[in-house]
Amino acid sequence: MIHVAIISHGHEQLLIDSRLGGLLDERTHLKIWIKDNKPAATLKTFCEQHQVFYTDADAGLGFGENNNYLFKLIEAQSGFEVDDFFLVMNPDITVTPETVFALTEKMRTSGHAIATLNLYRDQAMQVPDKNIRHFPGMLSIMKMPLVNTFSETYDKDRIAAATDAIAVEWASGAFLAFEPALYRALGGFDPSYFMYFEDVDICYRARLYHQQAVYYYPHLKAIHTAAHKNRNIFSQHARWFFHSFSKFLLRRYLRLSPAYSGKSTPDTRN
Template sequence: MIHVAIISHGHEALLIDSKIGGLLTEHEDLTIWIKDNKPAANLKAYCAQHQVFYTDADAGLGFGENNNYLFDLIQKKSGFQADDIFLVMNPDITVTAETVFALTEKMQQSGQALATLNLYRDLAMTVPDKNIRHFPGMLSIIKMPLVNTFSETYDKDRIAGVLEDIPVEWASGAFLAFTPALYEALGGFDPDYFMYFEDVDICYRARRFHQQAVHYYPHLKAIHTAAHKNRNIFSKHALWFFHSFSKFLLRRYLRTNSAYSGKKSASSPT
């Protein structure tokens, strides 16, 4: 079973217009779980009409904590089987069910615990999304004003056309597929990151403490119409971004210089 977790924060029109990111299907091996952070009656009605699980409980949680909430809810309501996949997906992703099944099938065949696919910024799939990157370090603060990015991106053109997976350091939380066993071992996303860098952190912990890299599949594609609200340096999103950036760098330094095991409760900050 593939369990798709989607957090809506005023994205009801987008989700309805896109037919839940293109994933409305009668396939019995795929279920969609939506947590509405800004409760919308029309989204609730739409989900009821199409047999999509919907909850607006505990509105106001951060990105990571919302996904942890859905993971725990799935465990309580249906439980996870050994070959299940927990897929974290943004409401602004559009993908086919066939692509999702292809990714999870490759994960299962290869025994991979964490994977992503090739995201694009436009419908024609000509503008690549920079969803795979190297981990930022202390030098990133110095380089950031010069290169206009907080971490080095992988060159997708150099790996285009590859049919096998490529291990990368971290991938955007806009689309991340986990085995439930790894997600549980990690304690899920660290809820101490309200927004931004929770994806960097969870990929870092998976790699450092569980020897699980993110596996990137260039030939499996989806669309990501990201807003990048953190680009305005005077916005609250920018404040969240730089606060989380600093937190990750500090914690990476401390973890590098300590015996921290990497396993934690999903409800307890590191």
């Protein structure tokens, strides 16, 4: 079974219109778990009508903590079987069940414990989403005013001809698939990141403590209509963004084990 965790932050109409990101009608090998962070009666009713799990408990948690909540709930209610997967997916993602099945099957046969696919910003899949990147470093701060990005992105055009998965440093939490055993060993996302950089942090810890790279499958595609609210420098989102950015850089260079790193052992290499 593929367990799909979706957190709504006022995205009820988007989820209803997209039929839960295109996954609503697949029930045999896929189960959707909705956590509503801004409780909406319309989304609750929609889920009830379609027998989809819905909860609005503990509204107001951050992105990582919300996904951890659902992971623990799945473990408590149904448990994870040997070949199951845990998929973290934004409400603004649209993907076909066949694409999800292809991704998890490739992960299973290749032994990849964390992976993503090729996201696009438009329905025609012509505008690539920058969902795979290198880890940010101290130089990122100096480069940011010039390149308008906090970390170097991978050139998707250059790797488009790849016939198989490509190991990347980190991938956006908008769409990340995990083997449950790895997610459990990492302790999930670090909840001290309220918003932003939870995905950078969990990919970094997977590589640092468990020697698990993130794998990117360029030929498996989905749509991500991201809002990028953090780009307004005077917004609350921008404040969350820069606070999390600073926290990640401090942890990376001091090699501090995050507060929620599970059974991971800090790396002592230079």
